[in-house]
Amino acid sequence: MATKASKAAARLMISPAVLLLLGWMIAPLALTLYFSFLRYNLIMPGDNLFVGWENYYWFLTDPSFKAAMINTLVLVGGVLCVTVLGGIGFALLLEKPMFGQGIIRIMVIAPFFVMPTVSALIWKNMFMNPVNGIFGQIASGLGFAPIDFFGQFPLLSIIFIVSWQWLPFATLILLTALQSLDQEQLEAAEMDGASWLNRFRFIMLPHLARAITVVILIQTIFLLSTFAEILVTTNGGPGTATTNLTYLVYVSSLLQFDVGMGSAGGVIAIILANIVAIFLMRMIGKNLDA
Known part of the structure; x- marks a missing residue:
């Protein structure tokens, strides 16, 4: 009886936080679903006609949608490859005793605490700018022509910037x-x-x-919504070269x-993210059971 009473008390104590979290999540999702079935354009206020699945149709048949999906997959896959392989390499190096080990570990982990907008601006203006x-x-000092990274290799540059920020986490x-x-x-x-x-x-x-x-699970969930780095550096261009689903x-x-x-695109992005999350959670479950 005491155990049942303690469980009931625990549920009662956490219920306000759970209800607040559910309200925080459900309210925006409900509004997004509501607007996704309306012809709601900010230029024409008041023209809120119910159009059913029309918004989903136009979003999925948008010429930019296919490019956005491919760019999203390439971005997520590229960052995961860099961060997992690089994370293993850095972990093997930092695990060995060395002089100034604490300071080196702090420097390696520090990029993770830099805001995405700030890191994108730093890489764009201080490092990858072909002139300055x-x-x-x-x-130029070595006699070579400077590379316009965001003009010649836009998506690769985005992958590099995002990888730099997520490598410390991995x-x-x-x-550990x-x-x-x-x-x-x-x-x-x-x-x-x-041998070693x-x-x-x-x-x-x-x-x-x-x-x-x-x-892989945690990074994939966050990488699917990469936005700030693209907005600050390329604005999705040139053309749709760096446009992902979020952008x-x-x-x-x-x-x-x-x-x-x-809103229809947001619902589609949520569905795809949940499909990926469920697939990865099953992988983790099998891995933990092994």
């Missing part, structure tokens, strides 16, 4: 997992003559599998003033 940027100055998670590895296993394998590559392949990497899965919703809603179609 550091990379351009170095290229490093921190993987470093690596430090939990029983060192006696590595010492025993080394005494048996196993074999120790990494058969002991370290399987131990890091769960941490890698968690990194396409922004264009429809706030640049074309079509709230109805933008």
Whole structure:
């Protein structure tokens, strides 16, 4: 009886927070669904006609939609490859004792705390600007023509900037997992003559599998909504070269003033994000059960 009473008390105590969270989530979602079925344009106020699935049809058949989906997948996949592989490399380096280890770890993790808008502005103006940027100055000093990164390699530049910001997160998670590895296993394998590559392949990497899965899940959810870096650097261009699904919703809603179609795009983005999240959660569940 005491256990049931304590559980009931616990549910009662957390219910205000749960109700607040549900209201915070459900209210915007309900409004988004409502507007997605209306012809609601800010240029023509009062013309709020119910159009059913028309907004979804026009959003899905928009010529920019296919490019936005491809760019979204390339952006997420590219950042995940860089951060997971780079995070493993940095975790292996930072796990070893070295001079100034604490300061080095802080410097490696620091980019994660920089706002996306600020980091995008820094990379755009201080590093990648072909005239005044550091990379351009170095290229000119070596006798090479400066590279216009956002003009020649726009999506690759966005991937680099986003990866720079998310690499510390992957490093921190993987470093924590690596430090939990029983060192006696590595010492025993080394005494048996196993090379470092074999120790990494058969002991370290399987131990890091769960941490890698968690990194992929969390980063994928956030990377699907990448927006600030694109807005600050390329505005989705040149053309639609860096337009992802989130930026396409922004264009429809706030640049074309079509709230109805933008809301439909937001609903589609939510559905796709949940499909990806459910798929990754199942992967994590299988990994944890293994």
